[in-house]
Amino acid sequence: MLQLYQTQLTSRLMLGTARYPAPAVLADAVRAARAEVVTVSLRRESAGERAGQAFWSLIRELGVRVLPNTAGCHSVKEAVTTAHMAREVFGTSWIKLEVIGEDDTLQPDVFGLVDAARTLCAEGYEVFPYTTEDLVVAERLLAAGCRVLMPWGAPIGSGRGLNNLFGLKALRAHFPEVPLIIDAGLGVPSHAAQALELGFDAVLINTAVAQARDPVQMARAFAQAIEAGLAARAAGPIEPRDLAVPSSPLIGTAFRG
Amino acid sequence: MMKILVNGAWRETRSAELARALEELGYGTSVVTTAVNGEFVAAGERPGTLLSEGDRLEVLAPMQGG
Numbered sequence: 001m002l003q004l005y006q007t008q009l010t011s012r013l014m015l016g017t018a019r020y021p022a023p024a025v026l027a028d029a030v031r032a033a034r035a036e037v038v039t040v041s042l043r044r045e046s047a048g049e050r051a052g053q054a055f056w057s058l059i060r061e062l063g064v065r066v067l068p069n070t071a072g073c074h075s076v077k078e079a080v081t082t083a084h085m086a087r088e089v090f091g092t093s094w095i096k097l098e099v100i101g102e103d104d105t106l107q108p109d110v111f112g113l114v115d116a117a118r119t120l121c122a123e124g125y126e127v128f129p130y131t132t133e134d135l136v137v138a139e140r141l142l143a144a145g146c147r148v149l150m151p152w153g154a155p156i157g158s159g160r161g162l163n164n165l166f167g168l169k170a171l172r173a174h175f176p177e178v179p180l181i182i183d184a185g186l187g188v189p190s191h192a193a194q195a196l197e198l199g200f201d202a203v204l205i206n207t208a209v210a211q212a213r214d215p216v217q218m219a220r221a222f223a224q225a226i227e228a229g230l231a232a233r234a235a236g237p238i239e240p241r242d243l244a245v246p247s248s249p250l251i252g253t254a255f256r257g
Numbered sequence: 258m259m260k261i262l263v264n265g266a267w268r269e270t271r272s273a274e275l276a277r278a279l280e281e282l283g284y285g286t287s288v289v290t291t292a293v294n295g296e297f298v299a300a301g302e303r304p305g306t307l308l309s310e311g312d313r314l315e316v317l318a319p320m321q322g323g
Contacts, residue, residue, distance in 0.1 A: 016323030026321075041322025042290065044264040044315065047283030052318025056288055059319065069322045077295065084297040085290040085317055156323065184323075206323035 002201055004148050004179055005094070005126040007065070011036040012196065012226045014067065014181065015219065016206025023058050025215050030062050033219035039067045039096055039204065042086055067128060069096040070116075074109070079116045083125060095120060096150065096183075098130045105155045106184075110137045114144055121145025130183055133167035135174055142178065149178060150204065153195065154185025157207040161191035162198075172199045189218075189225030196229025197237060262313045276303035279316070289316050 002009045015035040020026040030038060040059060045052045059066060068086035073079040076099060083095045099116055101109025108131055117127050121144055129141050133151045141149060151171055154160035162168055163185065172180060182195045183204040192203045205222055212218035258269045263282060270278040275291065275298060291298045292315040298306050308314065 016321075018321035018323045020321075039322050041320045042317040043320035045284070045287060045289050045318035046264075047287070047316075050287060050318075052289070052320055053287055055321060056319040071322050081292055081295060081297050085292060088297075088299060089288060089290045089317070089319060204323075 002179065004128075009036050009202075011223075012202040012230055013192070013223055014039065014202060014204040015209060016204065017055075017059070018206055019210040020215060021210075023055070026210070027058060027062060028216045029209055029219040030064060032216045033205075033209070033223045035064060035219075037065045037067050038062070039069050039206070040090065041069050041071050042082060042089065065094075066090050066092060067094050067096050068092065069130075070098050072100070073098060074100050076112045076116045076119070079112070080119050083116075083120050087125070093124060094126050094128065096128045096130060106157075107155070108132060108152075110134065113137070114140045117141055117146055118144040128181070133164055133171045135171060138171060138175060138178075142175075147178070148181065149175070150181045150183035152184045153182045153191065153203075156184040158185050159187025159208055160185055161187055162194060165198075168200075169198060189221045192222050193225040193229035193232070196226055197232045199233055202226075259308065259310050261308055261311065264314070264316055270308070273307045273309070274304060275306040275308055275314075278308055278314075279303065282316075284316055287318060289318050291316055 011034050013033050013035050014037040015030055015033050016039045017026055068090045070079040070082040073082055079099045097116055099109045099112035101107050113129055117129050120127050127146045128148050128150050129146050130150050131137055138149055154163040179201045181202045182200050186192055186205055187208050195203050209215050209218045260267055260269055270281050272278050294313050
């Protein structure tokens, strides 16, 4: 079981809800992934189109827990206000806190992130900060009151996998008790399996599933990879070596001596 | 009539009260959350919140997100 704040979860795969070809495909992908948590957002609502109302009905029918984000916020003030608005609409104190610092990489503004996290934790929010693998920033986020961290694998939507393996391994080793969820940048199921093998607790996937040729099949593939990665971690992987070690016993080898 | 900026577009409303203005603008039955001039206004505060000419009103609703 995975404990995030007071909530126990079975699934290690969280799904984003954006960029699917159709709402029905999103719904099928969530079921295929056996996801218990999906991320959602807030956008300007047109009184004529009422697009948000239809989307919200679909999510409620899926019966999953929602993790609202502050995507698109570039300042502490915007992120904190968006969190307030999200709590009212979605009825949850969970907030995936994003303060974007740079538009080419959508890299978090970690200074603003720590500020916003401090404010929201003090107000009773359960903050899931979208951060980098930086250890010092992670320390500050925990000191601000965060009990879960969401380090990036690679820039959002890039599909590059775990870009800084050394940094991510160091983060895992340094905070063995903190739930760490890889958020962003994974492209294929093997990336997710690797994250779990390294001891990360869960992954959040959006683009890699939503933009796959067959999102439902890809959601299922990610779920299987994550199950494999989790089992492998529990089984204790061997350490890589530079030289060969024979797997067949050497004693009694024919034609020698 | 009063001109306010609703989600970035100029609109006219008769009512200065936020709750009534939202109805006038067509959001009567929608699940939305609001901010005026960048400050969150909770649903319970909408009836007592008065808008002024030129105010920036944000009306947000659930949307797909990653």
